[in-house]
Amino acid sequence: MSQAIVDVRGLTVEFSGPPPVRAVGGVDLTLVPGEVLALLGESGSGKSVTLRALMRLLPKRAAIGGTIRVDARDVRQMGAAELSAYRGSTIAMIFQEPGLAFDPVYSVGDQIAEAVVRHEGAAWAQGRRRALELFERVRIPSAARRLDSYPHEMSGGMRQRAMIALALSCKPKVLLADEPTTALDATVQIQILLLLRELQREMGMAVIFVTHDIGVAVEISDRLAVMYGGRIVETGVLRDVVRAPKHPYTRGLLSSTIHSSKNLGGQRGKRLEAIPGAPPRLDSLPQGCTFAPRCGLAIAACREGDIPLVSLAAGHDVRCLRAMEATADVRG
Amino acid sequence: MSAILEASGAAPGRDRGGPAQPLLSVTGLVKHFGGRRDWSGKRRGMVRAVDGVDLEIFKGETLGIVGESGCGKSTTARLVMQIIRPDRGEILFDGEAVGSPALGLQDYRRETQMVFQDSYASLNPRLTVEHTIAFGPWVHGEGRRAAVARAHDLLARVGLAPERFAARYPHELSGGQRQRVNIARALALQPRLLILDEAVSALDKSVEAQVLNLLLDLKAEFGLTYMFISHDLNVVRFMSDRVMVMYLGKAVEVGPSDVILKDPRHPYTTALLASMPSMDPDNRTEEAPLFGDPPNPIDPPPGCRFHTRCKFAAPVCSAREPGLGADLGDDLVHRVACHMADPSSGHPGAVAAMERA
Numbered sequence: 179m180s181q182a183i184v185d186v187r188g189l190t191v192e193f194s195g196p197p198p199v200r201a202v203g204g205v206d207l208t209l210v211p212g213e214v215l216a217l218l219g220e221s222g223s224g225k226s227v228t229l230r231a232l233m234r235l236l237p238k239r240a241a242i243g244g245t246i247r248v249d250a251r252d253v254r255q256m257g258a259a260e261l262s263a264y265r266g267s268t269i270a271m272i273f274q275e276p277g278l279a280f281d282p283v284y285s286v287g288d289q290i291a292e293a294v295v296r297h298e299g300a301a302w303a304q305g306r307r308r309a310l311e312l313f314e315r316v317r318i319p320s321a322a323r324r325l326d327s328y329p330h331e332m333s334g335g336m337r338q339r340a341m342i343a344l345a346l347s348c349k350p351k352v353l354l355a356d357e358p359t360t361a362l363d364a365t366v367q368i369q370i371l372l373l374l375r376e377l378q379r380e381m382g383m384a385v386i387f388v389t390h391d392i393g394v395a396v397e398i399s400d401r402l403a404v405m406y407g408g409r410i411v412e413t414g415v416l417r418d419v420v421r422a423p424k425h426p427y428t429r430g431l432l433s434s435t436i437h438s439s440k441n442l443g444g445q446r447g448k449r450l451e452a453i454p455g456a457p458p459r460l461d462s463l464p465q466g467c468t469f470a471p472r473c474g475l476a477i478a479a480c481r482e483g484d485i486p487l488v489s490l491a492a493g494h495d496v497r498c499l500r501a502m503e504a505t506a507d508v509r510g
Numbered sequence: 511m512s513a514i515l516e517a518s519g520a521a522p523g524r525d526r527g528g529p530a531q532p533l534l535s536v537t538g539l540v541k542h543f544g545g546r547r548d549w550s551g552k553r554r555g556m557v558r559a560v561d562g563v564d565l566e567i568f569k570g571e572t573l574g575i576v577g578e579s580g581c582g583k584s585t586t587a588r589l590v591m592q593i594i595r596p597d598r599g600e601i602l603f604d605g606e607a608v609g610s611p612a613l614g615l616q617d618y619r620r621e622t623q624m625v626f627q628d629s630y631a632s633l634n635p636r637l638t639v640e641h642t643i644a645f646g647p648w649v650h651g652e653g654r655r656a657a658v659a660r661a662h663d664l665l666a667r668v669g670l671a672p673e674r675f676a677a678r679y680p681h682e683l684s685g686g687q688r689q690r691v692n693i694a695r696a697l698a699l700q701p702r703l704l705i706l707d708e709a710v711s712a713l714d715k716s717v718e719a720q721v722l723n724l725l726l727d728l729k730a731e732f733g734l735t736y737m738f739i740s741h742d743l744n745v746v747r748f749m750s751d752r753v754m755v756m757y758l759g760k761a762v763e764v765g766p767s768d769v770i771l772k773d774p775r776h777p778y779t780t781a782l783l784a785s786m787p788s789m790d791p792d793n794r795t796e797e798a799p800l801f802g803d804p805p806n807p808i809d810p811p812p813g814c815r816f817h818t819r820c821k822f823a824a825p826v827c828s829a830r831e832p833g834l835g836a837d838l839g840d841d842l843v844h845r846v847a848c849h850m851a852d853p854s855s856g857h858p859g860a861v862a863a864m865e866r867a
Binding site: 220221319333334335336363364365366367368369371372390391392393394396397416417420421430431434435436449450451452453454456457 | 578579684686687714715716717718719720722723726727741742743744745747748781782784785786787788789790791792794795796797798799800801802803804806
């Protein structure tokens with residue numbers, strides 16, 4: 179196995195109160211070059227905060243613990259100048275709302291050129307040339323003309339393409355994607371997912387893709403990490419986790435998602451197997467397993483102490499004391 | 511307490527036309543926004559949000575409406591609810607024209623209620639949950655105590671224990687709980703038709719499933735009819751008996767959910783189905799079914815509005831607009847607005863399509 183490009187150990191993020199909120203409570207992540215990891219979770223699971231910690235984009239009131247190493251450098255120790263060089267050239271990020279990520283008063287082409295000039299010391303004309311190349315690469319129609327568009331003049335899908343072009347302008351080794359397709363229409367979402375998959379393969383980038391939609395995770399990722407209450411509760415190769423989920427939360431999430439399978443006719447009118455209750459409040463997380471209050475298999479031991487992440491098979495880890503029982507009742 | 515609900519009359523007592531008459535029947539619905547009149551008095555640059563939509567919802571069924579942003583599905587809901595006035599078109603509720611002397615707006619709003627996507631924005635932040643729900647019945651002439659008693663009963667029915675939740679304010683609730691309050695409020699006047707406009711779209715998946723289950727239960731319990739609007743085809747298919755697919759202010763295909771799913775006849779419906787992310791890691795989507803974004807509903811393309819993105823587009827598609835054709839099936843009403851489904855249209859694909867059917 180090649181050297182990890184992203185190596186996160188025991189990441190914790192706590193926002194000072196009142197009341198103090200522990201958004202991330204001990205996350206370990208490793209990513210090798212060229213790998214796509216999907217972080218799957220619901221709102222408040224800590225997935226976006228984890229991503230922002232990797233970019234050092236969290237506000238000052240967030241206390242960060244643990245180690246974050248990207249490309250063999252300690253991200254937490256970086257000074258302002260190093261951080262500025264790190265963002266963009268080593269690691270780049272795309273967001274859910276491209277309309278908010280762009281500066282509204284500059285043309286999109288100029289914003290890409292600026293990034294190239296700033297990071298690579300290139301001439302302005304060279305930066306504009308790179309912007310044009312990138313626009314063609316992300317397949318924006320009539321690219322040369324579109325470079326001079328302002329963000330508000332573009333449609334949602336095109337803005338997202340432009341943001342991908344901006345993120346890739348300095349050939350980052352790691353791309354962080356924070357729900358980049360959530361605000362898009364279905365027919366546009368699939369185009370963007372396929373584009374990202376293609377660019378990732380061509381450029382050999384490592385990608386961490388945050389989403390709440392299992393379908394999107396299936397389309398994009400090699401490996402899946404399911405987050406709940408600020409921790410990874412299950413991680414493994416995509417196929418293993420989707421086909422044979424071990425954690426009761428993952429299993430509940432899969433059974434409560436309406437699949438686009440062809441036998442849906444039989445599903446209609448029948449009740450969905452919903453997970454009872456609501457996700458925990460981060461300012462008052464339960465002791466022990468954060469999922470225990472909603473879990474049908476919870477026993478007394480689930481409500482105390484720290485539940486370890488246990489490896490069940492090669493590369494398939496689960497944070498559940500009852501993982502064996504949870505899978506025992508699977509038919510087939 | 512549930513006696514209050516039963517005593518004031520459930521749906522069957524108010525049924526006028528019998529089961530064969532659609533509960534809601536809409537013809538020629540049109541709504542254009544904005545635009546300016548030029549020198550000749552013609553309006554230009556307007557958004558053709560809804561541009562001639564016909565629909566029927568039968569008693570006790572769920573009609574799903576699906577489409578991308580800008581297709582007019584939410585405007586259709588607002589027009590049906592009479593939150594905004596249509597430019598043209600007729601809305602019949604159980605045979606009576608809405609707004610006519612026989613069925614005034616206040617009476618109509620007792621029969622039809624709506625749940626919105628944004629559960630927070632649609633609640634008054636300064637009213638407690640019980641007052642929010644009791645407000646409608648009180649305005650419609652019910653006594654205060656009876657209205658509050660009904661609110662408590664409804665809270666219990668949507669899965670919120672009244673003793674814990676009645677006195678809370680919206681900001682003290684989670685998104686799923688707020689949406690339950692919105693549903694309870696919509697039911698407070700015992701409507702027969704409930705319009706659900708992206709009612710579960712903002713919820714987390716695990717909570718979405720709970721609310722969908724609740725909607726199924728309430729429909730059975732109160733004999734409701736739903737108009738279920740969503741951009742998520744999977745959810746629409748799960749909830750609906752019939753589905754209407756909209757594109758740029760027009761209905762392009764309407765039919766029973768199973769038929770639309772197994773044998774979509776409009777190229778847009780096919781593309782929409784193929785755009786749903788695959789749930790099979792070994793069988794991912796390899797090619798995007800459509801390129802580009804939906805066009806702007808200001809000055810939509812002439813002829814068939816989908817022809818700019820359709821791979822089957824022929825000259826006839828940009829020249830002439832296809833209407834929702836006759837029934838394609840034997841006994842089920844499956845209609846599609848595509849020249850390929852009409853052998854007399856002159857579209858080269860029309861003959862092949864007929865042979866297939």
